[in-house]
Amino acid sequence: MIQTSRSTFPRPSVLALLSAVSLAAAAIYCSAADSKPQSTMDRSSDTVTPIKHVIVIVGENRTFDHVFGAYQPSGGQTISNLLSKGIIKADGRPGPNFKLAEQYMAKATNPSRFDASPESKHPYSTLPAPNTGSAPSAASDASPPPFATLAAAQKVEGYALETADVTQLTTGATGLPKDVPDTRFGSNLYNLQNGPYQISRVGPNYDQYMNSPVHRFYQNWQQADCNVAHATSDNPSGCSMDLFAWVEVSIGAGSNGKAQAADFNDQSTNEGATALGFYNVNHGDMPYFTELARKYTISDNYHQPVMGGTGANSIMIGTADALYYTDGNGNPTTPPQNEVENPRPQPGTNNWYKEDGYSGGSYSNCSDPKQPGVGAIRHYLDSLPYHPNANCAPGTYYLLNNYNPGYNGDGSVNTSTFTIPPSPVRTIADTLLERNVSWKYYGEGWTSFVNSPSTSVYCNICNPFLYETAIMTDPSLVAAHLQDTTNLYSDITNGTLPAVSFVKPGGLLDGHPASSKFGLYEGFVHKIMDSVQANPELWESTAIFITTDEGGGYYDSGYIQPVDFFGDGPRIPLIVVSPYSRGGRVVHDYSDHVSLIKFIERNWSLGPITSRSRDNLPNPVQLPSSPYVPTNAPALGDLFDAFRFRHARESDADTDSGKAGGAGMFPF
Template identity: 65%
Template sequence: MAMYYLSQRCNKFYLRVSLAACAGAVALAFATLPARVAAAGDEHPSGTQTPIKHVIVVVGENRTFDHVFGTYRPHHGQLVWNLLSQGIVNADGSPGPNFKRAQQYEAQLIGPTEFDLAPSNKTAYGTLPAPNTGGTPSAASDASPPPFATHDAAELAEGDAVEATDIDQLLTGASGLPKDVEDSRVANYNALLNGPYLLQPPLYDAYMGGPVHRFYQAWQQSDCAVSHATRENPSGCLGDLFAWVETSIGAGSNGKPQPTPFTDQTTGEGSNALGFYNVNNGDMPYFTQLARQYTMSDNYHQPVMGGTGANSIMIGAADAYYYTDGNGHAATPSSDQIENPNPLAGTNNWYTQDGYSGGSYSNCSDSSQPGVGPIRRYLKSLQYDARPNCAPKHYYLLNNYNPGYNGDGTVVDRTKSPFTIPPSPVRTIGDTLLDRQIPWKYYGEGWRSFISDPSKSVYCNICNPFLYETSIMTNQQVRETHLADLPDLYADISSGNLPAVSFVKPGGLLDGHPTSSKFGLYEAFVRKLVDAVRSDPKLWASTAIFITTDEGGGYYDSGYIQPIDFFGDGPRIPMIAVSKYSTGGRISHGYADHASLVKFIERNWGLSPITRRSRDNLPNPVQFSDNPYVPVNAPAIGDLFDLFDFHRRGSDDHEGVKGRPRNDGGDSGGKGWWPF
């Protein structure tokens, strides 16, 4: 019955594929389903299905794949989907022969009207709106960094997190410009051609204004409609409204109507989303080195449309959190905290209720709720079963709200901090690991200072999916054992006590966020960690380090988006797997998102899915060589095993591994890379 069901999904979604090929793909999908726990006496006595005894997940901030690797050229014989390979740009970052593939449009959506997921009344820009400095720091200061004014202050703050040679990166990059003005540091900022533009040196070492990355804005920027669909892009997500959404609504209206037409001066944004870096100019040097030495995915996605909070939650729960009464029961938030992206009367797309100080929940089970109907109708129109996955009368958190717990386990007083989600009853991978007595920790830089004084900490509270959860935060022993600081990470590595599963989050100065950090600082943070693991041969032989970002930060990406449910997926983001079993500079095309991290852990340790509704229940993708980015058994996400080759001993060969055939298809089942 299961084989028949998957065959029907395959045939319905990919009508031009032969039945024989589809049947073979279906058989392959079953062959690669997660294995169960190893029995005593198996090859790996610890109970793991592979030589990997330690998984480290490192999460930076706010960059898409094309924003980072848009001009990356892989080793000979490898393929990558990016701005360069699609001819959108040339190797030097200039417009390529297919530049128009990424052109942006402005729409006319005069309220009052319903939120429009894919406006039909749109016109191509002549030149893009000028990028904006937003909240970029204007000058260095030790009193309110970043950046710091003196080396001593920077070293005191971050000397334990990066090597001494990287400290001075914390002293540079201030804009020298006011906030919320056109960013004249960008070449031709007031006459940008309509498409992605190069952030030329020295902007890699600069703090920049960030694009909007909120839920309904991200859906609208993606411009998804089945009427847009092609065989190459069956979901019909065009990604051609980035600049318009930035300048028409930006990061939120807070319910305050503004005059029309809107400009980047109104929203504090411009075409910031279209900027990208060039690895051929020396940008992203360390991550480029890792990509050439290990395995990189060019089909790894943020799981939720929008920002840090909801996407970080998915790393732990493979699901979304919802508003409760504080005792674990679904409840209804106050009206000022419910999203309403319907445009206000007389405005071109200025949302009725949205913003960082209001509007973060939607009851997505009810199509009559603002913004919900258009997304549900779109999901229903797809040629596969993309269910909304919204429980009745549950208001799901879509954007950034504080977790319901303080670091000491006490409940946050929401009368003083109203934009806080109440304590969550949703299970996480932390609960699964606790049940099986598998050691794990969440190492967040600044954790200790966050407990004592959150206002003086670089700790990212919304990034920790376990800080929201009642079962973990109300148990003192669990909190003290499994929630840790960055010095604890290096102490555990040094003493040989690194747990089986580690989640690692840099603080706000080092996480790579474009406005409050720089990507070079995130690279420096990762390099110190990777070097520490590699310096211990025994640890290195049994460790997989997954390096990614929480989400794309609102930046443009040219990759395929697979709608899975109401929440996403969203654009591609970077993912590099660093291990002695992932060497060779290979590019994996297997479709994945943050729930894939959970699936990897579950498969490696033989664990069941977190809950019946969490995304780790989805099958591994089946992908064909003539369209290797699109799962034909959608919705499907991989378990990241395709990033490794556990049949060989592993090496640090920079030029690739010889003697094993690569899978030219979707990398969901290449014989040279699947271990079983």
């Protein structure tokens, strides 16, 4: 997740005089940050619904189909997934419509442009062999994961997991070298049919460390293969989702550092076709999340807001917007050239980017169609019938992938390589502070991150507030609102949980492929759930949203609505757990991470963060004939459809059997 530094951060020697356009762009972001009278009364309980506490828990890198592709809802509920579309059968084998998920190899050899939807392509005969990548070869207490002994695992993560779950930290190593074909697949390794396959068949259960496929911005746009020529009534954006394997093997994350031949068959990265793997809940995979899905509510139309990886998607959870490169004082300016993305293929290669994030680049000036990679996406957006606004301020370079936040945990400015300068962009935290609604960001490992960052499991790029000047330059705000997950458990026990809580597990438990396992993320969530439900008064007024930051580059078959230049991206899992979301329901309103912000804003009667943030978008209007596609695009839901406040007091037995009645909403 965190960039590896490879060079010294190039600091501009002279700051150019900012143009009037750039100043205007900065003003747009800060327009809502003008000084407002601070409320003197705690408004944390002043809500329009019975929900007084929202807990947002964010894991890592799984798409909806990757987790729930074989899920079968009960009680007359419908779902859009691999199984319902006939792409697979309930036992995980290819279904009658398997070709709907067929993957293509393509040819992108024009060095003058990035090709988001190559015309020259044909289907794979079999998928490229999955690779072990960076998944751990063996257990080690000195260099986990996994741990060699239960005692060591218990010492590090015992407080965050139930005893039974800690054992998962000692199992699942590949037993193979890194970056080699994953022979755990046995005879199927070189004979995988061209489409999704059950990845958990490598072991007796899904408790295995697996390779992590590419999940970066321009790669994700290529994987989706969006073209209006592919459009249908159910998929008007024309995103075919058919280049996942090709992008993995042609460019991937640029991790092997070598150029490759410009032919269809090249497989020069160490990723293989990991992206097509899915887990099967019918075989016991994802047992706890399946239990929650059957008892509460899931969405099958919830999306990562940005194409690509952890950093930009995590930022969107706090800002409903993208961050941009500044001069360190909040003014937009041009980053060093080696930090600018250039996804044009190198001459003589098939899609090997000239400059990608693993060698430096992570910014794009998406206001200028002549910039590398930008034109292809802007042209596609302009071709859509509703012409979505790219939302790119003139002359502004936006962060597209993962760079370190501008601040260290102690509030000092981070001057290390691959770091986005301190940001002036407002977050939901500013709105909550102004309205005196309590909030905290609980990140596992925060305490050790502040004192010894290099040894901490803390995810710095995951905390959207760690980028922001207004928060990080005020030590009292940092102390009050940025805390460790140990504080989460004490706040739950002591009855001091804030109105809004963002919760992030550390690197060992976040479910990120290669460095974690999804069962460990389930265990992390399980302990929080048990703690909240042990306090009946708290439980009765709480909504818990369980999701991932983004899809991790895994395949998904769902519709994607382009909202602006940055995304949306593929669907990701969302489970909504509350006394008001019982019933095993599946909701279909189109939503993404910004919908979490919209829920908070609606529940506490707050306005949008800024005049340009995505929380200004309307709620979607979706027709029964096309239940996943907003007719008023671009539109994002506020997740109120996941709740039935009028029916909250019905018994679990009634709601679990599908007898919850109509979708009554709380009267406003």
